[in-house]
Amino acid sequence: MDSDFIELDGVEKVFDVRRRTGFLRRERREVRAVDGISFRVPRGEMVGYIGPNGAGKSTTIKMLTGILTPSGGRLRVAGIDPSRERTKLAHRIGVVFGQRTTLWWDLPLRDSYRLMHRMYRIPDRRFRENLDRCVELLDLGALLEVPVRQLSLGQRMRGDIAAALLHDPEVLYLDEPTIGLDVVSKAKVRGFLRDLNAERSTTVLLTTHDLTDIEQLCRRVMVIDHGRLVYDGALAGLHEVGESERTLVVDLERELPPVTLASDPSVRVVRVEGPRQWLAFPASVSAAPLVARLAADYPLVDLSVREPDIEAVIAKMYASDPAL
Numbered sequence: 130m131d132s133d134f135i136e137l138d139g140v141e142k143v144f145d146v147r148r149r150t151g152f153l154r155r156e157r158r159e160v161r162a163v164d165g166i167s168f169r170v171p172r173g174e175m176v177g178y179i180g181p182n183g184a185g186k187s188t189t190i191k192m193l194t195g196i197l198t199p200s201g202g203r204l205r206v207a208g209i210d211p212s213r214e215r216t217k218l219a220h221r222i223g224v225v226f227g228q229r230t231t232l233w234w235d236l237p238l239r240d241s242y243r244l245m246h247r248m249y250r251i252p253d254r255r256f257r258e259n260l261d262r263c264v265e266l267l268d269l270g271a272l273l274e275v276p277v278r279q280l281s282l283g284q285r286m287r288g289d290i291a292a293a294l295l296h297d298p299e300v301l302y303l304d305e306p307t308i309g310l311d312v313v314s315k316a317k318v319r320g321f322l323r324d325l326n327a328e329r330s331t332t333v334l335l336t337t338h339d340l341t342d343i344e345q346l347c348r349r350v351m352v353i354d355h356g357r358l359v360y361d362g363a364l365a366g367l368h369e370v371g372e373s374e375r376t377l378v379v380d381l382e383r384e385l386p387p388v389t390l391a392s393d394p395s396v397r398v399v400r401v402e403g404p405r406q407w408l409a410f411p412a413s414v415s416a417a418p419l420v421a422r423l424a425a426d427y428p429l430v431d432l433s434v435r436e437p438d439i440e441a442v443i444a445k446m447y448a449s450d451p452a453l
């Protein structure tokens with residue numbers, strides 16, 4: 130069905146790992162990196178795909194691009210079997226790996242884009258339009274003549290996202306697109322992805338360790354752990370299952386005793402350092418009314434909200450449901 134753009138049914142990937150255990154002895158071991166995963170992503174949806182280190186996220190993305198062949202199960206992207214028709218699929222997908230670049234290190238950005246223009250055989254007009262749009266929205270104008278190796282991480286990431294979009298892919302796989310970026314660059318990248326999804330209905334699968342990425346971009350999140358899908362639903366639901374907490378970090382005008390919100394007993398001060406206090410509250414609760422009440426009762430100078438980390442949320446999910 131066309132509306133299900135990505136389809137996985139019982140997909141598995143088993144790696145055969147050989148380890149030296151003695152002078153002539155080798156031990157063979159199977160690593161089940163992906164262990165029977167099924168899900169569907171309709172066209173135009175933006176989905177978070179999260180999990181702890183080694184959970185199987187990159188292996189799934191590599192199977193979705195056709196770099197790896199599944200050991201079992203059925204997988205289709207736009208009706209195509211990625212590992213059998215990798216080249217055909219390449220024209221319809223874009224991939225961004227936050228920790229690696231697809232750009233040519235010694236070439237200016239513009240030359241990398243020219244090479245992609247040829248490689249993907251993008252019609253001239255489409256290439257120019259897409260490049261102009263990315264340059265404008267990702268603020269790349271001043272960077273086009275700069276060799277990639279001289280770009281900052283945030284600039285390089287924006288350059289990589291543009292590179293992945295020059296051929297108008299229908300689906301974009303993003304692996305840690307905001308890793309190591311400062312707050313301003315993160316906001317720029319997130320804003321761009323939101324607009325892209327709204328304007329072009331690009332399907333996006335987003336892997337990240339930053340739950341704020343998910344919160345700001347995805348209505349649906351899938352959690353993978355030990356190669357299995359352990360959650361598929363709204364981020365708020367994940368917080369409820371995991372009983373996770375967010376932290377409000379407030380800077381007061383002066384040192385004060387731990388703040389109290391009589392109307393909200395679920396808020397607890399967990400740390401105090403001079404005029405700075407850390408308040409934990411259930412992640413499923415909106416921060417805005419808490420901030421309003423605090424601002425009414427206390428002399429606030431500054432504040433920020435910290436998301437729980439994914440590992441903590443998943444650990445709590447296990448604690449609350451031993452069947453997992």
Ligand SMILES: Nc1ncnc2c1ncn2[C@@H]1O[C@H](COP(=O)(O)OP(=O)(O)OP(=O)(O)O)[C@@H](O)[C@H]1O
Binds near residue numbers: 144183
């Ligand atoms: N080529 C390979 N050969 C053997 N084992 C592998 C290979 N690639 C991945 N694995 C193993 O498969 C498991 C899943 O790895 P994967 O890279 O998919 O995890 P991940 O969720 O992307 O982790 P991270 O967040 O650390 O990137 C890990 O145990 C990893 O060691």
